Amino acid sequence: MPIVSAETFAQTSFDYIVVGGGTAGLVVAARLSEDPGVIVGIIEAGEYLPDREDINVPGYFGRTIGSDIDWKFETVPQPGLNGRKILMSRGKVLGGTSAVRFSDTKSSLLYADAWEKLGMSGWNWHEILRYMCKAETTIAPSAEIQEKYSARFNPECHGSSGPLISSYPNYVNDKHTEFLAAVRATGLKENLDPDNGHNVGAWTFGGSIDPRTATRSYAATAYWAPNADRTNLLLVTSAHALKVTFAPSTSAGQNNELCVAQGVQFTAHRDGAILRATAKRAIILSAGAIQTPQLLERSGIGNPAILREYDIECVVDLPGVGENLQDHIYIPMSYEVTADCDTWDDTRDPSKHAELWAHLQQKGKYSHMHSAVAMAGLPILAGSLQRLEEHLASATRKANGSVEDYAKQHALLAVYLGEPGQAQAEIIQAPGFASFASQTEIGKRYHSHINIFLRPFSRGHVHIASSDPHAAPSIDPRYFSHPLDFDLFMDMVRYSRRLMRTDPIAGYFVRHVDPGSDLCDAELEEHVRQQAATLWHPVGTAAMLPREENVVVDQRLRVYGTANLHVVDASVIPIIPACHPQQTIYAIGEKVRDNARIAEHRLNAAALGGRFD
Numbered sequence: 001m002p003i004v005s006a007e008t009f010a011q012t013s014f015d016y017i018v019v020g021g022g023t024a025g026l027v028v029a030a031r032l033s034e035d036p037g038v039i040v041g042i043i044e045a046g047e048y049l050p051d052r053e054d055i056n057v058p059g060y061f062g063r064t065i066g067s068d069i070d071w072k073f074e075t076v077p078q079p080g081l082n083g084r085k086i087l088m089s090r091g092k093v094l095g096g097t098s099a100v101r102f103s104d105t106k107s108s109l110l111y112a113d114a115w116e117k118l119g120m121s122g123w124n125w126h127e128i129l130r131y132m133c134k135a136e137t138t139i140a141p142s143a144e145i146q147e148k149y150s151a152r153f154n155p156e157c158h159g160s161s162g163p164l165i166s167s168y169p170n171y172v173n174d175k176h177t178e179f180l181a182a183v184r185a186t187g188l189k190e191n192l193d194p195d196n197g198h199n200v201g202a203w204t205f206g207g208s209i210d211p212r213t214a215t216r217s218y219a220a221t222a223y224w225a226p227n228a229d230r231t232n233l234l235l236v237t238s239a240h241a242l243k244v245t246f247a248p249s250t251s252a253g254q255n256n257e258l259c260v261a262q263g264v265q266f267t268a269h270r271d272g273a274i275l276r277a278t279a280k281r282a283i284i285l286s287a288g289a290i291q292t293p294q295l296l297e298r299s300g301i302g303n304p305a306i307l308r309e310y311d312i313e314c315v316v317d318l319p320g321v322g323e324n325l326q327d328h329i330y331i332p333m334s335y336e337v338t339a340d341c342d343t344w345d346d347t348r349d350p351s352k353h354a355e356l357w358a359h360l361q362q363k364g365k366y367s368h369m370h371s372a373v374a375m376a377g378l379p380i381l382a383g384s385l386q387r388l389e390e391h392l393a394s395a396t397r398k399a400n401g402s403v404e405d406y407a408k409q410h411a412l413l414a415v416y417l418g419e420p421g422q423a424q425a426e427i428i429q430a431p432g433f434a435s436f437a438s439q440t441e442i443g444k445r446y447h448s449h450i451n452i453f454l455r456p457f458s459r460g461h462v463h464i465a466s467s468d469p470h471a472a473p474s475i476d477p478r479y480f481s482h483p484l485d486f487d488l489f490m491d492m493v494r495y496s497r498r499l500m501r502t503d504p505i506a507g508y509f510v511r512h513v514d515p516g517s518d519l520c521d522a523e524l525e526e527h528v529r530q531q532a533a534t535l536w537h538p539v540g541t542a543a544m545l546p547r548e549e550n551v552v553v554d555q556r557l558r559v560y561g562t563a564n565l566h567v568v569d570a571s572v573i574p575i576i577p578a579c580h581p582q583q584t585i586y587a588i589g590e591k592v593r594d595n596a597r598i599a600e601h602r603l604n605a606a607a608l609g610g611r612f613d
């Protein structure tokens with residue numbers, strides 16, 4: 001079935017409606033519609049743009065930020081970042097944020113197991129790996145690349161028949177090997193099998209890129225395009241979902257009755273008529289960690305005090321909606337390197353751009369993103385035993401004294417902190433200038449480190465902030481609000497500087513550029529507060545945990561207090577994984593089909609008195 005009009009969509013009687021045709025939403029819709037006996041509808045605010053170069057060409061990563069396919073949200077001023085508002089990009093296009101993301105890493109074993117430790121049985125590393133593999137087909141690197149660039153490949157940790165295509169770079173920059181060697185010299189081991197759950201070390205990493213066409217593989221190419229002719233899968237694009245509606249008999253959620261979700265209100269234009277689509281079995285919210293809580297609140301599910309402010313009738317009292325916001329923040333740090341380094345800097349020179357572009361394209365440089373990465377635990381980052389012990393004592397003290405809702409999470413984080421096998425930071429090598437603070441000088445060569453802080457203790461929130469359903473929510477990640485986060489972040493920054501002065505990469509080092517040389521501690525800290533920003537990995541705002549923990553969905557990803565309303569996207573992740581989250585999000589989508597058994601709700605909901613024709 002092709003993409004349909006809003007009117008056709010509203011007139012169709014669905015079994016399932018998925019709100020948000022993004023990373024997880026398209027997985028769920030594709031898997032549910034494998035059953036020809038059900039009709040599945042997807043409501044997506046963006047358009048289907050299969051020919052957009054800034055999506056398809058992997059080397060163009062970053063160009064979509066702030067563009068017409070970006071929701072362009074902003075956080076509220078962040079005191080931990082000198083009061084700056086931070087741009088929170090989200091993909092507004094079929095495929096969602098998978099259309100604009102950069103690289104991929106799989107999760108760590110212990111971290112995924114943390115979800116089970118927090119009370120969600122069945123959500124552990126082995127399950128998540130199983131579903132990550134179901135989602136992907138990884139094309140193994142050639143024997144030459146494996147040997148030359150330490151890009152080993154263990155087929156047991158990769159899928160061979162999933163729709164998402166992953167591959168390894170066929171081009172690495174000329175200091176790739178030296179970077180990995182320098183990382184080893186700081187005490188980290190080369191990791192030849194980082195996808196087996198133990199992701200500390202240095203390696204060559206791949207991404208969701210189809211090497212046959214050198215184009216991005218993402219939710220729209222993997223889960224929509226191959227299934228677009230299914231007659232039982234209908235998609236409406238440029239349609240904004242406003243709220244979920246419930247069966248009248250169960251509204252207000254009194255007497256422990258479960259509310260039965262029946263439909264979704266949406267508009268095809270900002271000021272257009274409000275249309276309504278109905279679903280007999282279940283409604284699945286997959287609008288992402290920023291907008292799923294917004295839709296829940298608009299539908300009357302959330303903290304009654306917040307709902308009252310905007311005259312929204314409370315259907316289910318769930319104060320956890322929009323809380324537990326976690327994100328990765330990062331800082332790019334740039335170093336000038338010797339003139340013989342082959343970097344991407346000359347492409348910034350307008351007089352050389354066209355010639356270089358053709359040359360680099362030929363070499364395959366734009367067919368991939370980054371290639372060398374290191375993940376380090378605190379024992380390496382801290383740099384000294386004394387500093388490590390100080391951090392551990394402080395984390396344990398704070399975790400024990402934590403009276404917040406997050407005490408259990410903080411206790412787990414404190415334990416992981418001391419373990420060398422648990423990554424606290426990720427450092428991606430970038431062969432070129434990547435900082436925000438200074439201007440690049442034409443003719444100079446640079447190397448940058450993209451330094452990502454992986455295990456924040458800070459927790460923030462996202463809530464509606466207006467009665468206008470089209471208005472952006474208020475996003476407050478509270479970056480660095482937990483003081484330990486800033487201390488740990490600074491260790492990562494100092495490690496990056498140490499790494500650049502470690503042989504063999506030290507042989508190419510010319511000077512610190514961003515941050516500059518000879519900064520005292522206070523100046524370096526000020527630089528961080530002025531330059532750190534989100535890596536756009538928000539999760540956790542409709543978290544999956546036991547109900548007594550004040551959260552939102554159960555382990556079948558069903559919203560507490562409802563019979564058939566589910567959340568399937570980054571919002572359900574209870575504690576942010578120490579890796580890029582995308583593959584975990586695909587896995588969550590894949591697991592739902594088998595484990596959450598959404599389909600059973602026809603019986604459950606019917607028994608509860610919902611109107612199902």
Ligand SMILES: Cc1cc2nc3c(=O)[nH]c(=O)nc-3n(C[C@H](O)[C@H](O)[C@H](O)COP(=O)(O)OP(=O)(O)OC[C@H]3O[C@@H](n4cnc5c(N)ncnc54)[C@H](O)[C@@H]3O)c2cc1C
Binds near residue numbers: 023
């Ligand atoms: C610039 C950038 C780089 C990134 N790089 C990486 C990376 O390298 N590796 C990695 O793993 N992750 C990366 N991420 C994060 C990753 O892409 C996301 O975590 C992931 O794609 C989120 O998936 P999701 O299904 O939760 O939401 P999304 O994929 O964002 O899907 C939500 C969908 O819902 C739609 N929607 C929202 N509200 C409504 C509404 N009211 N009505 C209708 N439709 C609606 C949206 O348009 C969107 O299509 C990056 C993110 C960004 C922004």
